[in-house]
Amino acid sequence: MDNKFEPLADSIRGGDIDAGIAVVRELVAGGTSPLEMFSGCIEPTLNVLGEQFATLDIFLPELMIAGDVVNAIQDEVAPLLKQGDSASITKGKAVVATVYGDLHDIGKNMVSLMMQVNGFEMFDLGVDASPKDLVAKAEAEDADLLCLSGLMMPSMPFMRETIEMARANAKIGNKIKIMVGGGPVTAEWAMENDADGYADDAMGAVKKAYELLGIESMSAAS
Numbered sequence: 157m158d159n160k161f162e163p164l165a166d167s168i169r170g171g172d173i174d175a176g177i178a179v180v181r182e183l184v185a186g187g188t189s190p191l192e193m194f195s196g197c198i199e200p201t202l203n204v205l206g207e208q209f210a211t212l213d214i215f216l217p218e219l220m221i222a223g224d225v226v227n228a229i230q231d232e233v234a235p236l237l238k239q240g241d242s243a244s245i246t247k248g249k250a251v252v253a254t255v256y257g258d259l260h261d262i263g264k265n266m267v268s269l270m271m272q273v274n275g276f277e278m279f280d281l282g283v284d285a286s287p288k289d290l291v292a293k294a295e296a297e298d299a300d301l302l303c304l305s306g307l308m309m310p311s312m313p314f315m316r317e318t319i320e321m322a323r324a325n326a327k328i329g330n331k332i333k334i335m336v337g338g339g340p341v342t343a344e345w346a347m348e349n350d351a352d353g354y355a356d357d358a359m360g361a362v363k364k365a366y367e368l369l370g371i372e373s374m375s376a377a378s
Contacts, residue, residue, distance in 0.1 A: 160188070161197035168201050171221030173228045180229055190233035191273075194266070198226060199357045202262060206307070206339055223262040230269055237273045247275035248369050250301035251294045253285035254338075255318060257311035263338060264305040266358040274362045276301070287318035295327050301365055304351075306338040315341070316349050323350060333368040335361060 157165065160183070167176035183193060205222055208214045250271060254264045261283050272278045279297055281289060294302050302322055304315050315336060323329045333352040336345070337360075346354035353368055355361040366372075 157200060158196055160186075161193070164193065164197050165201045168198065168222050168225045169205070171218070171225060173225050176225045176229055177232055180232055184233070184236065190237050193229075193233070194270070195359055198229065199266070199359070202226065202266075203357070210339060219260075219262075223260075226262055227265060230265060234269060237269070246277045247371055248300035248365070249277045249279070249297050250303055250365065251279045251281065251290060251297065251299045252303040252305070253281035253290055254283040254305045254307075255290070255311045256284055256286045256314040258306045258308045258338075259283045260305075260307040260338075263307070263358070264303075267303060267305065267337070267355075267361045270358040270362050271303075271365060274366075276365065287314055287321050290318050291321045291325055291328075294322060294332060295325060299328070299332060300369060302332055302334045303361065303365075304334065304336045306336075306341060309340050311338075312340060312345075319350050333365075335364055335368070337361060 164176060164179045164183070167173075167179055180193065184190070202222070205214065205219060209216070209219050252264060252268045252271070254261055264280075264283070268278050268280050279293055279299065281293060290302065290304070293299070302318070304318055306312060306315050319334055322332055322334060334350075335353045335355060336351045337355045341354065343354040353364040355364045
């Protein structure tokens with residue numbers, strides 16, 4: 157990680173929202189783009205925290221306060237990201253949520269924001285979303301993509317159920333592309349459970365979405 161990002165990483169790990177916002181403003185003033193902050197610091201820091209949580213080196217309260225900092229940073233930089241979005245035409249519609257059995261939203265929020273910046277119309281159902289609600293929303297919006305996130309093992313059967321329900325839906329089953337991601341999810345799991353794609357971070361999700369929909373290049377992420 158670039159040394160200039162260490163104060164930002166420290167603020168995330170320490171759960172210090174005020175310090176995080178101050179560092180972000182300083183970085184922006186110095187010419188660092190929000191996308192560079194996400195790819196160069198925020199995502200790597202969250203990945204490490206996620207690994208530490210999985211091995212019980214840190215616990216849920218520590219992960220949650222880190223998430224609060226990241227959410228505040230997202231709110232701070234979202235207008236800047238949208239100003240930099242050169243995409244005037246929506247590239248597709250996507251329904252995104254953390255599936256039933258899981259209340260974690262850090263990764264899901266980052267995916268939603270990055271995809272919105274890169275030209276997708278996003279419909280975010282939040283956390284603990286049921287398969288029925290997810291498929292109903294995808295049908296109602298005639299969505300091109302269904303993006304499913306899960307960090308906890310108990311959510312996995314519901315992710316699988318959502319995929320099965322979407323595939324069986326007469327209106328969207330033959331059209332919709334399904335992407336999955338999150339701590340316990342792997343590319344192998346995605347393939348075995350009939351998902352179209354897997355990504356382990358927000359920018360990877362954007363790239364995979366472009367690939368699945370046959371879009372040649374990325375705008376804000378390029």
